[in-house]
Amino acid sequence: MITTSVVNEAIGKLLPPKALKAMGIDLNASPAKHPKDASPFSLSFQCPDCSHIQHEKRPEVCPICSAGGETFTVLDVGEADSEAKDSVEVTAFDGHQLKWTKEALEELEQIPEELAREQIRLKLEKQTRTRKQTVITKEMVTAALS
Ligand SMILES: [Zn+2]
Numbered sequence: 001m002i003t004t005s006v007v008n009e010a011i012g013k014l015l016p017p018k019a020l021k022a023m024g025i026d027l028n029a030s031p032a033k034h035p036k037d038a039s040p041f042s043l044s045f046q047c048p049d050c051s052h053i054q055h056e057k058r059p060e061v062c063p064i065c066s067a068g069g070e071t072f073t074v075l076d077v078g079e080a081d082s083e084a085k086d087s088v089e090v091t092a093f094d095g096h097q098l099k100w101t102k103e104a105l106e107e108l109e110q111i112p113e114e115l116a117r118e119q120i121r122l123k124l125e126k127q128t129r130t131r132k133q134t135v136i137t138k139e140m141v142t143a144a145l146s
Contacts, residue, residue, distance in 0.1 A: 043074060045073065047072055048073060093122065099136065124141060
């Protein structure tokens with residue numbers, strides 16, 4: 001069977017994007033090649049500029065830094081799932097989402113004094129944001145304590 005997307009794909013190999021646009025053909029509009037709408041809840045998108053993670057569907061613009069949604073990277077679903085099982089998502093001081101692994105939180109709980117614990121927590125979240133990382137691990141807590 002010859003579908004529209006097959007035709008578009010064939011044409012896309014022969015013509016430059018400008019010519020396709022002039023013909024009113026948008027290769028990216030093919031639903032067959034973009035099944036994201038079929039299961040909108042299994043995907044996560046990450047902002048390349050500020051590492052903000054948007055779940056479920058691609059945002060029009062990043063709510064944090066206003067980067068275009070089309071620049072977001074699609075995160076591996078399997079990886080996101082396994083990560084979510086043993087980590088806790090928090091909102092950092094600057095409104096970004098960060099994850100603490102369970103082990104990192106347990107390590108943090110070892111600090112008896114609440115004020116000191118809070119300082120380490122903030123320090124690590126800031127450090128993680130500065131390094132453009134998204135997950136705080138036990139090793140990072142240990143390093144912050146030493
Ligand atoms: Zn962003």
